[in-house]
Amino acid sequence: xxxxDEEELLNSSALYRECGHTDTTPGYCPEVFDNLLYIMLHAExxxxxSPPGTTVNHSCPKIPLLGxxxxxxxxxxxxxxxxxxxxxNDRQWANYTECVNIEEFEFLTFINRLHVIGYSVSLVAxxxxxxxxxxxxxxxxxxxxxxxxxFTSFILNNIMxxxxxxxxxxxxxxxxxxxxxxxxxHILKEYFMVANYMWMLCEGLHLHLAxxxxxxxxxxxxxxxxxxxxxxxxxxxxxxxxxxxFVTQDTYLCWLEESSFSSWFLSIPVLIILILCTIxxxxxxxxxxxxxxxxxxxxxxxxxxxxxxAALILIPLFGLQFILLPMIPGNQHPLFHFxxxxxxxxxxxxxxxxxxxxxxxxxxxxxxxxxxxxxSTHHCNARWSHYRYTGAGDSAGGVFxxxxxxxxxxxxxxxxx
Numbered sequence: 001x002x003x004x005d006e007e008e009l010l011n012s013s014a015l016y017r018e019c020g021h022t023d024t025t026p027g028y029c030p031e032v033f034d035n036l037l038y039i040m041l042h043a044e045x046x047x048x049x050s051p052p053g054t055t056v057n058h059s060c061p062k063i064p065l066l067g068x069x070x071x072x073x074x075x076x077x078x079x080x081x082x083x084x085x086x087x088x089n090d091r092q093w094a095n096y097t098e099c100v101n102i103e104e105f106e107f108l109t110f111i112n113r114l115h116v117i118g119y120s121v122s123l124v125a126x127x128x129x130x131x132x133x134x135x136x137x138x139x140x141x142x143x144x145x146x147x148x149x150x151f152t153s154f155i156l157n158n159i160m161x162x163x164x165x166x167x168x169x170x171x172x173x174x175x176x177x178x179x180x181x182x183x184x185x186h187i188l189k190e191y192f193m194v195a196n197y198m199w200m201l202c203e204g205l206h207l208h209l210a211x212x213x214x215x216x217x218x219x220x221x222x223x224x225x226x227x228x229x230x231x232x233x234x235x236x237x238x239x240x241x242x243x244x245x246f247v248t249q250d251t252y253l254c255w256l257e258e259s260s261f262s263s264w265f266l267s268i269p270v271l272i273i274l275i276l277c278t279i280x281x282x283x284x285x286x287x288x289x290x291x292x293x294x295x296x297x298x299x300x301x302x303x304x305x306x307x308x309x310a311a312l313i314l315i316p317l318f319g320l321q322f323i324l325l326p327m328i329p330g331n332q333h334p335l336f337h338f339x340x341x342x343x344x345x346x347x348x349x350x351x352x353x354x355x356x357x358x359x360x361x362x363x364x365x366x367x368x369x370x371x372x373x374x375x376s377t378h379h380c381n382a383r384w385s386h387y388r389y390t391g392a393g394d395s396a397g398g399v400f401x402x403x404x405x406x407x408x409x410x411x412x413x414x415x416x417x
Contacts, residue, residue, distance in 0.1 A: 034092070037094070270322075
């Protein structure tokens, strides 16, 4: 970053424009903005005017990525001559070593590693499920095609998050330098995350149409599903990032920090998706409870059991477990650790749960795999059912005989043991 870039970056800070413009008492260290901290970490901090020969403390800036705790203190030395202590290249220096909450930093690092493990386990299950869906012709229906697209979005979303947790989060140098590839990775991660939500919406919409409309043209609905699942996320991500780029200018630290204003352009569409999925789930439960088999001896309890079972199955498919994660509590909030563990259970393992429920436990899939195994076994047995081993005492030295009649081929043309 050159000097002009630093000046442009500093001028974008409101606190920088306000800090250091008051008259300084003679002999005192002047009010000063921490340029280095802002340029490197995009964290704002203004040191007050201070008497000579003193050590000044200031609340630490909030930088969750580095484990900075705003309840701790940073320190800066005002020298006897009324100037701030400087380090290499005449850079004013402040002591931020006390800002890091080591225990909290280790906890967050541990949680991040578990997220990588969860996403990886889900990724393996999703790839196997996708291979199964694409391998059997008997599974080529609209419902499975939607599952295929949902699982594809899961796979791409998981890959993006694994790269993010492995290459960006653990390395402060990457976020400080804010390289182009990191910014592109953030945008791709955001797109596949929104696409994942959209395909959950398509799952709910398809089930709603199957229950209410009944007769629909599957070719036409799939075109709409593709437009909803892969097209609408493009619009949402473009609008959101346009606001971040040109309005709030939250483009530093690999776009990790974001103002509340720009975040609504992403949060509101996701919230609308979850509300629609909730409506679809309620409609499914209504159908289950109102349309019962007339021969059931005790229809009410049976209906309740079916409704509960359907709810438990459809909640991860529709992504409704994310309703439990409406707002992130602060690091000092008593529920913060509980929230992090809840995120660990709900977020990275969703793909694994969907794979188990809608592929590995799917009766159509089980029948298709069983049929494949039976055909493979039958074909293998049929291939060797016409052969009999004559034994080592045979003149051929132990050969396979076809239909009980020894062939008069040479031993080099037979299959020996």
